[in-house]
Amino acid sequence: MTDDFETLQVKWRDDGIVVATLNRPDRLNSMTALMFDEFELLARRITTDFSVRVLVLTGAGRAFCGGYDIDAAGELATLSAMEMLNLQERGSRGLVAIRNLRIPVIAAVNGAAAGGGLSLALAADIRIASPTARFNAAFARIGLSAGDLGASWLLPRLIGPAFAAELAFTGRFVAADEALRLGLVNSISAEGGVVDDALAMATTICGNSPSGVRLSKTALRLNQEIDSYAAAMELENRGQTLLTRTADMPEALAAFREKRPPHFTGS
Template identity: 60%
Template sequence: MTELNLETIRIDRPVDGVAVVTLDRPDKLNAQNNTMFREIEEIAWALNDEDDLRVVILTGAGRAFCAGFDLDDAKNLPSLGALGMLSQQELAARALLAFRSMRVPVIAAVNGPAAGGGFSLALAADIRIASPSAKFNAAFVRIGLTAGDLGVSWLLPRLVGPAVANEIAFTGALVDAEEAERIGLVNKVVGADALMDECLAMAALICANSPGGVQLSKRALMANQEVASYAAAIELENRGQALLTRSPDMPESLAAFLEKRAPKFTGA
């Protein structure tokens, strides 16, 4: 990966094929500022260029996942003109879009509160695993803003259904970890001490599969949330399957099955 000069985020490599991206402003509950937004985008593009990368795990340092936009910076927002505010929004939106658009699966290890823009960031992951201290909050309406921010209005109804999404958005209420699991906002809740191990175990299950198969599965699942017909979805799926039969990983997996051994995937 290209060497990055990071101030608000760190990257660790616990095992081959897995990058752990940690929001690293624990004294601010990992609140987002413009530096963090720029670094999220830079990291997403840099990691996306790694051929050996299979999974990204996103988490927060300390006791929070991400408290949303830093209030020390937010106080300046009303003084921005319309175009200035639009530029601010687009800076943040580019960061989250870059992360969501990564070609490999992203697992959010939600270790504590995820509020506002932090809630948006957690939603942008493909899989969410939470500790009991995780709390989710679309806090926007409590500070005079709309919950239509950084993808929440698109992602949240697709995860929990329109009625539950409406309740979360309109009330600004906290959703604790147990409730988040019940409504499908997170995949599972595990003990705080087991959170990273659980995410790494999930990553290992993903890494055991063909890299091309996983990446094109993610592409199909994401793209087909945006098409309007079953026929269009099938057309995209057909192309993905046709492409993967040209990869050496597909005949290798068949041979491994017949020979009763683990496949050796190359991602070629």
């Protein structure tokens, strides 16, 4: 597939894994309106390619994502209210498109994830950190709210409301080891190994039923957004019923009985 992105470097691998690298290393991979649009474009392309099983997000150079580009941020106060709302919605569409992908998204956080970069990492399903990874909700430091690009919804659900409030109000950095203790990241890689570890996890995921993984993500994502145990059960029931009508479920049982690896097709 042609890689015609400007702010991303996208590698479409033959094993069902797509690696998208934020590619503005001279600007700490900071976000722009174009990058928001390219998140949407990437999500649309993945959605139409059923061979893609996992997306890995990382950053070029020494940062994951430094948030919204500070040079562009200087112009925000000059925008009209509706112009600013349009920009916010542009950013929201980009991150929602990544979060709502039917496939798992793994953030290989190779350095600082600040402001909107934290929001992007939070939009992933799984976060793996390098030893030099750092996270902060920098918004209040520049006169903005930590209610930005989904951070105020996702962060309390990951680390609890008290720690989320602390990070939002202080804007302090959280190093990789503290992020692991808080539950902000799943694991810390050896130096230089974060992308390899993300690819290894992605490969493990690709060894499972495509349909099973897809509906597992659907259940986990949507059931965060409802407060009813019964409604969660209803969604799960429909997913399990659908999966028993696919070829993968009986194939998995047959492979278990015959002591061989299953051959999943996603159909």
